[in-house]
Amino acid sequence: DTGVSQDPRHKITKRGQNVTFRCDPISEHNRLYWYRQTLGQGPEFLTYFQNEAQLEKSRLLSDRFSAERPKGSFSTLEIQRTEQGDSAMYLCASSLASGTGGHEQYFGPGTRLTVT
Amino acid sequence: AQSVTQLGSHVSVSEGALVLLRCNYSSSVPPYLFWYVQYPNQGLQLLLKYTTGATLVKGINGFEAEFKKSETSFHLTKPSAHMSDAAEYFCAVSHSGGYQKVTFGIGTKLQVIP
Numbered sequence: 001d002t003g004v005s006q007d008p009r010h011k012i013t014k015r016g017q018n019v020t021f022r023c024d025p026i027s028e029h030n031r032l033y034w035y036r037q038t039l040g041q042g043p044e045f046l047t048y049f050q051n052e053a054q055l056e057k058s059r060l061l062s063d064r065f066s067a068e069r070p071k072g073s074f075s076t077l078e079i080q081r082t083e084q085g086d087s088a089m090y091l092c093a094s095s096l097a098s099g100t101g102g103h104e105q106y107f108g109p110g111t112r113l114t115v116t
Numbered sequence: 117a118q119s120v121t122q123l124g125s126h127v128s129v130s131e132g133a134l135v136l137l138r139c140n141y142s143s144s145v146p147p148y149l150f151w152y153v154q155y156p157n158q159g160l161q162l163l164l165k166y167t168t169g170a171t172l173v174k175g176i177n178g179f180e181a182e183f184k185k186s187e188t189s190f191h192l193t194k195p196s197a198h199m200s201d202a203a204e205y206f207c208a209v210s211h212s213g214g215y216q217k218v219t220f221g222i223g224t225k226l227q228v229i230p
Contacts, residue, residue, distance in 0.1 A: 004159070042206050042220030043160070056217070091159055104150060105218060107159035
């Protein structure tokens with residue numbers, strides 16, 4: 001059984017640099033989500049894909065953030081011109097859309113970003 | 117709009133004592149409710165969920181939660197705390213129909229004292 005995986009687990013970067021994170025969802029899951037979690041807070045929704053289509057983006061997702069999910073499989077989240085305020089844990093989750101059920105999301109281990 | 121309020125950002129219990137973590141929700145439509153647990157430097161793991169039907173739901177590791185519509189609550193309980201229960205717990209809400217955006221509470225950090 002392979003759950004949701006994320007790479008890298010940790011990333012330290014200097015302010016102004018670009019970073020890219022990858023998420024591999026559970027293979028049969030058609031929905032994929034990105035969240036950001038800062039210290040002392042719950043996960044905050046960033047964006048969501050159904051298959052390859054990006055269907056919703058949070059206001060938290062500034063123009064410096066872009067996410068893709070080519071071919072409806074893995075996803076990447078890129079942050080351009082990083083700022084210290086971008087330091088956070090970035091969580092990816094996936095779920096299986098169905099007509100019934102709780103639509104529970106399964107989370108990856110996260111990528112911890114530190115911007116110096 | 118939907119929201120979750122977790123009462124108590126830190127809760128301490130003695131090993132073997134009852135665990136009670138409080139969650140109140142706000143939702144304009146019938147909610148789906150979840151409890152997740154997060155261990156340090158890890159992602160979130162689903163403990164249990166309520167969708168429809170029986171209001172008392174049982175989850176993993178001996179946890180359970182009861183959906184009380186009249187109180188808009190979904191408190192998490194465990195009869196006897198174990199040291200391994202020390203973690204952060206998140207209550208979350210979504211709803212049926214369409215895309216089910218999940219909104220999380222700020223979390224409750226559970227400390228278990230030997």
